[in-house]
Amino acid sequence: MTKEQWGALQEQICRTIGQNNYKTWIEPLRFRGMTNEGVMTLQAPTNFFGTYVSQNFGDMLLAQISTVDASVRRLNFQAGISEPKREKQETQKPAPLAEAEPASPATTAKDQSLPGAPLDMRFTFDTFVVGKPNELAHAAARRVAEGGPVTFNPLFLYGGVGLGKTHLMHAIAWELSQRNPNATVLYLSAEQFMYRFVQALRERKMMDFKEMFRSVDVLMVDDVQFIAGKDSTQEEFFHTFNALVDQNKQIIISADRAPDEIKDLENRIRSRLQSGLVVDLHPTDYELRLGILQSKVEGYRGMHPGLQIDDGVLEFLAHRISTNVRVLEGALTRLFAFASLVGKPINMDLVQDSLADVLRASERKISIDEIQRRVAEHYNIRLSDMIGPKRVRNFARPRQVAMYLCKQLTSRSLPEIGRRFGGRDHTTVMHGVRRIEELRLQDGQIDEDVEMLRRALEA
Numbered sequence: 001m002t003k004e005q006w007g008a009l010q011e012q013i014c015r016t017i018g019q020n021n022y023k024t025w026i027e028p029l030r031f032r033g034m035t036n037e038g039v040m041t042l043q044a045p046t047n048f049f050g051t052y053v054s055q056n057f058g059d060m061l062l063a064q065i066s067t068v069d070a071s072v073r074r075l076n077f078q079a080g081i082s083e084p085k086r087e088k089q090e091t092q093k094p095a096p097l098a099e100a101e102p103a104s105p106a107t108t109a110k111d112q113s114l115p116g117a118p119l120d121m122r123f124t125f126d127t128f129v130v131g132k133p134n135e136l137a138h139a140a141a142r143r144v145a146e147g148g149p150v151t152f153n154p155l156f157l158y159g160g161v162g163l164g165k166t167h168l169m170h171a172i173a174w175e176l177s178q179r180n181p182n183a184t185v186l187y188l189s190a191e192q193f194m195y196r197f198v199q200a201l202r203e204r205k206m207m208d209f210k211e212m213f214r215s216v217d218v219l220m221v222d223d224v225q226f227i228a229g230k231d232s233t234q235e236e237f238f239h240t241f242n243a244l245v246d247q248n249k250q251i252i253i254s255a256d257r258a259p260d261e262i263k264d265l266e267n268r269i270r271s272r273l274q275s276g277l278v279v280d281l282h283p284t285d286y287e288l289r290l291g292i293l294q295s296k297v298e299g300y301r302g303m304h305p306g307l308q309i310d311d312g313v314l315e316f317l318a319h320r321i322s323t324n325v326r327v328l329e330g331a332l333t334r335l336f337a338f339a340s341l342v343g344k345p346i347n348m349d350l351v352q353d354s355l356a357d358v359l360r361a362s363e364r365k366i367s368i369d370e371i372q373r374r375v376a377e378h379y380n381i382r383l384s385d386m387i388g389p390k391r392v393r394n395f396a397r398p399r400q401v402a403m404y405l406c407k408q409l410t411s412r413s414l415p416e417i418g419r420r421f422g423g424r425d426h427t428t429v430m431h432g433v434r435r436i437e438e439l440r441l442q443d444g445q446i447d448e449d450v451e452m453l454r455r456a457l458e459a
């Protein structure tokens with residue numbers, strides 16, 4: 001995002017929220033820059049102002065911004081009077097530490113004397129929706145956030161893109177700081193750690209660096225896979241880590257994969273990372289996606305009581321849009337923005353109009369062939385028997401499971417699925433799908449089989 005792009009968006013934003021809101025809340029904001037990690041900083045006249053805009057217009061702004069620049073992931077509001085010189089610099093290529101060193105207090109962060117990254121106010125435990133795929137990670141995060149004696153050190157959270165690692169890390173940081181305002185909780189990305197380290201080396205301030213990192217009560221490092229292959233940074237990280245563990249200080253780490261899957265990581269670091277509790281965030285399932293959408297809608301409705309959403313819209317989105325929660329949220333905020341722009345309720349037509357690209361991009365790539373193959377393997381039957389005419393139970397049940405998964409995971413119609421199962425009629429497919437739906441509620445084994453297959457296919 002550039003200052004010019006932000007400028008060009010103003011008219012659209014004004015149309016969306018109306019002249020009055022625009023003049024009061026958006027016009028006074030100043031573009032301040034953008035980091036490599038997708039955090040865009042806007043300067044607000046006061047802290048309160050920034051907080052208000054973040055809470056009331058944050059989602060709308062992100063939705064609007066995403067129509068121009070999809071790399072913007074978070075907004076950071078800084079309070080302060082504008083400094084024309086800085087403004088110029090910040091329209092240049094983003095500096096990695098622009099986010100970590102706010103020039104003035106950021107409303108997304110508590111006042112920090114340490115070089116941590118700002119915490120997003122929306123990322124709390126209250127706004128984190130818990131479901132099967134993330135319940136362990138959530139429970140572990142909760143436990144650490146209670147403070148008290150350090151039981152597992154480090155807590156290592158990992159999972160794919162947009163599954164809530166950063167959200168949980170921020171939630172822990174907020175909770176810990178609230179429970180113990182005197183504790184120094186330092187949250188930063190591994191990239192920022194490296195940047196700090198390099199800067200200390202360059203400025204010959206290694207003693208200060210070491211002292212600073214060793215004096216925190218809780219150290220949280222996000223996206224630790226970043227230091228893989230960066231030998232001196234790893235070395236320094238290792239020493240920092242050991243010094244803190246020796247002092248019984250809590251360390252929380254996140255990564256996009258498990259410690260033993262991070263390549264080019266020194267073995268001693270890998271084993272250190274594995275020495276506490278390692279928990280993963282699984283890809284979201286349908287229920288969790290629906291829960292997240294419902295919770296977002298509830299939040300939005302608090303500010304826009306007139307919001308109308310047709311039945312089935314959220315279910316459709318939860319079903320069709322990827323496991324990445326960021327993409328899911330982006331789709332919903334875009335929908336809110338479009339609905340308010342055209343002043344219409346949110347229905348399937350609006351979904352198709354405003355989210356055509358997202359729906360196309362998230363079109364499931366899973367094929368019927370693949371499903372049939374996997375299911376046949378799982379039940380140890382031949383593919384030809386699954387597709388063939390035999391109606392014995394040993395073949396019929398796996399066949400129904402496969403039909404059910406085809407319906408769930410592909411956008412193929414019932415007649416088309418029927419054709420691919422040896423030319424069966426669409427009513428046979430429908431019957432099979434219903435039967436599995438019923439069995440999932442009554443028979444734990446079937447439920448488990450289907451869930452396992454679905455995960456394997458979606459992985």
Ligand SMILES: Nc1ncnc2c1ncn2[C@@H]1O[C@H](COP(=O)(O)OP(=O)(O)OP(=O)(O)O)[C@@H](O)[C@H]1O
Nearest residue numbers: 127128129160161162163164165166167292325326
């Ligand atoms: N369980 C959840 N409940 C509510 N919101 C969630 C949940 N999981 C993720 N989100 C939201 O999805 C978005 C992406 O989450 P987050 O930034 O924490 O992902 P991440 O795992 O750190 O991804 P990355 O690897 O890209 O950094 C955030 O806006 C976050 O609030």
